[in-house]
Amino acid sequence: MIKITDLQAKIDDKEILKGLNLEVKxxxxxxxxxxxxxxxxxxASVLAGREDYEITGGSVDFQGTDLLDMNxxxxxxxxxxxxxxxPVEIPGVSNIxxxxxxxxxxxxxxxxxxxxxxxFMAMVREKSALVELDSKLASRSVxxxxxxxxxxxxxxxxxxxxxxxxxxxxxxxxxxxxxxLRIVANGVNTLKSDKxxxxxxxxxxxxxxxxxxxxxxVLYDGKIVKTGGKELALELEEKGYDWIKEELAN
Amino acid sequence: xxxxxxxxxxxxxxxxxxxxxxxxxRIDSQDKEMALRVLNNTPMPTTxxxxxKYTRVSKLGKIEFSNQGAQLTSIDxxxxxxxxxxxxxxxxxxxxxxxxEEFQDELNITLLSQGEELAPSxxxxxxxxxxxxxxxxxxxxxxxxxxxxxxxxxTIQIIHIxxxxxxxxxxxxxxxxxKSSQANIIQGFFAEGEGKSNFCNSTSEIFVxxxxxxxxxxxxxxxxxxxxxSTEQVQQEKNSVFTINTSTLNGGLVRNNINIDVNGENCxxxxxxxxxxxxxxxxxxxxxMNHKVAHCDSHELYKGVIDDKATAVFNGKVYxxxxxxxxxxFQSNGNVLLSDDASVYSKPELxxxxxxxxxxxxxTTGQLDEEAIFYLQARGLSKKSAHKLMVSAFIGExxxxxxxxxxxxxxxxxxxxxxxxxx
Numbered sequence: 001m002i003k004i005t006d007l008q009a010k011i012d013d014k015e016i017l018k019g020l021n022l023e024v025k026x027x028x029x030x031x032x033x034x035x036x037x038x039x040x041x042x043x044a045s046v047l048a049g050r051e052d053y054e055i056t057g058g059s060v061d062f063q064g065t066d067l068l069d070m071n072x073x074x075x076x077x078x079x080x081x082x083x084x085x086x087p088v089e090i091p092g093v094s095n096i097x098x099x100x101x102x103x104x105x106x107x108x109x110x111x112x113x114x115x116x117x118x119x120f121m122a123m124v125r126e127k128s129a130l131v132e133l134d135s136k137l138a139s140r141s142v143x144x145x146x147x148x149x150x151x152x153x154x155x156x157x158x159x160x161x162x163x164x165x166x167x168x169x170x171x172x173x174x175x176x177x178x179x180x181l182r183i184v185a186n187g188v189n190t191l192k193s194d195k196x197x198x199x200x201x202x203x204x205x206x207x208x209x210x211x212x213x214x215x216x217x218v219l220y221d222g223k224i225v226k227t228g229g230k231e232l233a234l235e236l237e238e239k240g241y242d243w244i245k246e247e248l249a250n
Numbered sequence: 251x252x253x254x255x256x257x258x259x260x261x262x263x264x265x266x267x268x269x270x271x272x273x274x275x276r277i278d279s280q281d282k283e284m285a286l287r288v289l290n291n292t293p294m295p296t297t298x299x300x301x302x303k304y305t306r307v308s309k310l311g312k313i314e315f316s317n318q319g320a321q322l323t324s325i326d327x328x329x330x331x332x333x334x335x336x337x338x339x340x341x342x343x344x345x346x347x348x349x350x351e352e353f354q355d356e357l358n359i360t361l362l363s364q365g366e367e368l369a370p371s372x373x374x375x376x377x378x379x380x381x382x383x384x385x386x387x388x389x390x391x392x393x394x395x396x397x398x399x400x401x402x403x404x405t406i407q408i409i410h411i412x413x414x415x416x417x418x419x420x421x422x423x424x425x426x427x428x429k430s431s432q433a434n435i436i437q438g439f440f441a442e443g444e445g446k447s448n449f450c451n452s453t454s455e456i457f458v459x460x461x462x463x464x465x466x467x468x469x470x471x472x473x474x475x476x477x478x479x480s481t482e483q484v485q486q487e488k489n490s491v492f493t494i495n496t497s498t499l500n501g502g503l504v505r506n507n508i509n510i511d512v513n514g515e516n517c518x519x520x521x522x523x524x525x526x527x528x529x530x531x532x533x534x535x536x537x538x539m540n541h542k543v544a545h546c547d548s549h550e551l552y553k554g555v556i557d558d559k560a561t562a563v564f565n566g567k568v569y570x571x572x573x574x575x576x577x578x579x580f581q582s583n584g585n586v587l588l589s590d591d592a593s594v595y596s597k598p599e600l601x602x603x604x605x606x607x608x609x610x611x612x613x614t615t616g617q618l619d620e621e622a623i624f625y626l627q628a629r630g631l632s633k634k635s636a637h638k639l640m641v642s643a644f645i646g647e648x649x650x651x652x653x654x655x656x657x658x659x660x661x662x663x664x665x666x667x668x669x670x671x672x673x
Contacts, residue, residue: 048628076630090622092643101639102629109630141643142625158629 001026001166001197002047002067007058008222009046016042018222019058024166027194031208031233032201034219035241040201041085043219044170048082049075063165076102077109079165083155083172090142095154096124098142099161106162127160131187149180156187163191168199173207185210205237218244264294264311266383266449270418273388276367284375285385292379304563304595305505305534310477313447315418317389319343320442322413328440330469331656334405341412342389342419348409356400356431362391362422372455373483380479384420384453391422394435398459402433405654412441412448412476423454427462427490434465434654439480439501441472448472452480458490460514465493467657471664472501474529481507488514495652496523498533499664509538515545522651523552526669527560527592534563539581541574544604550581553648555641557588564596566611572603581611586618586644588637618644638671 002024009017016039024030034040046053047060049072060067067075090098104114115123128138131153143151152172159167169188173181188198188211200211208216208230216233218226220241225248226232236244267289273282294311295302320340325348329336337359338348344361353359362368373381396402408423427433439450450472458464472478478501486492498504510519525533539548554562564583585594598611618640626636652658665671 050624072624072627073630073632076628082628084625084628088619088621088625090619090625090640090643092646093622093626093639098626098629098631098639101635102626102631105632105635106630142622162629 031213081164085171148175285382288382320413336407356397358395393424398428449477493520498525525554528557556592585615
């Protein structure tokens with residue numbers, strides 16, 4: 001699905017990613033954990049194509065094509081989805097309208113006909129129910145006046161609508177209460193198949209009780225420094241990150 | 251041709267009226283005398299003139315304009331409201347062929363060239379070179395009288411089309427809305443083809459009678475080499491509602507002056523505008539809201555999107571006179587710049603002489619939110635679509651003020667045609 005090799009990136013002359021390697025195969029869920037400032041959100045931004053970052057080395061292969069060579073919308077159309085840590089409010093732009101435009105531009109990219117209004121509305125009903133998002137919210141301005149939990153559910157709703165190949169959830173659990181967390185996780189689990197993959201970026205083990213990862217990676221100082229199974233998350237929760245730092249120092 | 255001889259000794263060296271003859275219309279003799287005096291003794295405004303600080307008209311003064319009629323084979327594309335009646339003027343001359351033959355009984359419509367001598371104008375002529383030009387060289391005009399209590403069901407459209415090159419139309423519209431009447435009048439301004447350096451110099455005198463409700467929708471879609479200067483001078487009597495929606499969608503140099511005097515209590519005034527500019531267009535909206543008496547509301551909303559090297563100017567003045575207590579006056583101007591070379595000059599001015607009033611004004615100028623655009627692109631939208639959505643979200647509120655659905659559809663269509671934006 002995606003193969004990241006020796007990825008290096010900087011912003012304002014500050015090196016953030018310093019040779020990151022990661023491979024994700026279809027059907028897998030990978031969790032990326034790490035202390036603040038390790039580069040977790042940078043990784044998400046770089047993969048989504050945010051222009052503030054400069055790629056200084058390495059490569060990213062996404063389903064056989066060079067991801068770094070594509071602009072943001074091309075990546076999205078090829079099936080990459082980023083659930084934002086801080087979803088932006090866009091007053092005046094309706095959620096539904098923009099999603100319909102997005103879906104149709106993705107379909108056009110794949111040389112398919114636009115979706116019919118009827119099919120689209122049926123899809124909206126189905127997918128908004130999945131994340132228990134009030135259909136009124138679905139048709140309001142993008143994230144405007146949404147609570148923190150509603151914004152995150154809206155991200156998963158959009159993910160459900162767009163049916164990506166690879167979803168990157170950037171700290172989707174931050175600011176969620178336990179009910180919202182369960183709803184979000186349920187959405188992610190329901191959408192999981194052996195054809196798509198998910199990268200969950202998180203600070204806390206908590207989310208991983210609900211979205212069970214196949215692999216857990218520790219990102220520290222711009223590199224993946226440790227990889228393990230889901231039990232690694234529990235160990236990190238218990239012992240913090242210091243022991244990893246010590247391990248590295250030795 | 252007395253004017254031309256006088257001109258040579260006057261201060262005004264512009265060539266605007268070298269080729270024009272004085273109006274043959276029966277305008278008020280004092281007005282005419284005044285207009286000629288102003289033309290001869292007033293230099294063209296420069297950017298040192300406060301009211302023209304950001305709008306250069308020196309180019310206008312170097313053109314020798316002419317005024318002749320022209321023929322068109324069709325005006326279908328200029329019909330804003332299919333269900334309405336219409337008066338069509340080409341270069342300021344009535345086109346009987348394209349105008350409606352009949353109007354509602356309660357309307358009294360007179361061509362100024364065929365009517366009685368005009369009453370003294372309510373326009374200020376002193377120092378106002380374009381008002382004076384309009385007065386002294388008036389091509390023609392129309393007076394629409396709406397009878398008391400009339401509910402005018404079909405929109406009345408006044409469609410102005412400029413055709414030719416260096417053609418001027420000095421046009422006057424007089425609207426008298428009788429007591430408790432209700433009407434929607436549309437003024438459409440167009441230019442046929444790529445005709446160069448045409449000039450529409452239009453004035454309107456609008457009287458809104460007691461308890462009347464009058465809406466004027468002004469749609470401007472001339473071409474990028476057209477000059478357009480127009481003034482709406484409005485008098486509102488008590489308990490009346492007046493709304494003017496100005497949509498400026500094309501034009502080279504456009505200056506709109508709207509001056510509303512509220513003479514009676516319990517009036518509501520709405521002034522809304524949208525302006526969308528690209529290339530080197532220059533659009534200037536100057537408004538004056540004059541609250542002379544108590545217990546009135548005014549709402550003003552102007553929004554613009556400026557691309558390329560275009561320039562927008564907004565100057566909104568609100569006066570609340572000493573006896574005008576309990577006034578609610580709101581004004582808002584918002585601008586979005588789509589390019590680094592686009593400019594906006596926005597100047598709200600409030601002068602309040604009463605102490606029990608509620609007034610607010612706001613002016614914003616910014617760019618589209620880059621973070622929002624990235625968000626939309628991350629969902630698969632092209633940059634162009636993302637911009638389109640953001641622009642429509644920004645300007646939608648002001649576009650929605652045009653309540654006439656046919657006019658709105660017409661405007662949407664022009665936006666699609668000119669900017670590729672569908673709303």
